[in-house]
Amino acid sequence: MPFILRKEKIEEIKSLDRKTWFKLIALGIIFYTATQGTQFIGLSLLPSVTVSLWLNFTPIIVALLGIVLLSERPSLRQWFGTTLFIIGILVYFFPVSLSTDQTLGLAVMTIGVLANSGSAILGRDINRSGKHHPLIVTVISMGIGAILLLVIGISVQGLPPIGLTNLLYILWLALINTAFAFTLWNLSLRSLTAMESSIINGTMLIQIAILAWIFLGESISLKEIGGMLIAIAGALLVQIKKTK
Numbered sequence: 001m002p003f004i005l006r007k008e009k010i011e012e013i014k015s016l017d018r019k020t021w022f023k024l025i026a027l028g029i030i031f032y033t034a035t036q037g038t039q040f041i042g043l044s045l046l047p048s049v050t051v052s053l054w055l056n057f058t059p060i061i062v063a064l065l066g067i068v069l070l071s072e073r074p075s076l077r078q079w080f081g082t083t084l085f086i087i088g089i090l091v092y093f094f095p096v097s098l099s100t101d102q103t104l105g106l107a108v109m110t111i112g113v114l115a116n117s118g119s120a121i122l123g124r125d126i127n128r129s130g131k132h133h134p135l136i137v138t139v140i141s142m143g144i145g146a147i148l149l150l151v152i153g154i155s156v157q158g159l160p161p162i163g164l165t166n167l168l169y170i171l172w173l174a175l176i177n178t179a180f181a182f183t184l185w186n187l188s189l190r191s192l193t194a195m196e197s198s199i200i201n202g203t204m205l206i207q208i209a210i211l212a213w214i215f216l217g218e219s220i221s222l223k224e225i226g227g228m229l230i231a232i233a234g235a236l237l238v239q240i241k242k243t244k
Helices: 007-014 018-045 048-055 058-070 076-093 100-127 134-157 164-188 194-202 204-215 222-239
Strands: none
Touching: 007 134, 018 048, 018 100, 018 134, 048 076, 048 100, 058 076, 058 100, 058 194, 076 194, 076 222, 100 134, 100 164, 100 194, 134 164, 164 194, 194 204, 194 222, 204 222
């Protein structure tokens, strides 16, 4: 908020037309309220491994939607890279046991994956023209989506007691993991296609595994290392650009 309280940013907000406002509101509801909300619900119903696996199918849906809605056609190399990325993810998680009592959780996460895919397409559509500053896109969409999610959370579960340690965690998550990260995300969508950005988002799994090994002492098996290397190779194939 403080960074858009400047004359040129305020003037840009005032100049937004109705169609852009509609897209920003839709992005807020889909990306923040629906996508994040279904992930929270999914984590309460399913193991985190299953949630992560489900989310990593997003790039395929994004690629198909991008062809239809954005006219962004992946090259054969990118399709091969995406396939390789998915294979690496499956190797990393193998074996995954899905039971019948997880039906509700899987249904919720399927909605979450579709919302995540839709938000990637809409975010790319808003940002690729380069007309709107990433700060403005982030503040408006996140403001609408996050407030709506907060209202729903408080109305359903109430406001929990927050100690000093929790408050510090929340501030870190708000400033670094959310405000800063999503502003960079919108900036990157000016030049990256929806599919390319979705693949990069999927590499979070690899980053988390490495950070957990460094800071939490969690072990990584040879199978998981193999899966991560395959996924990294696939992600790199998607990102490589031909130069003239």
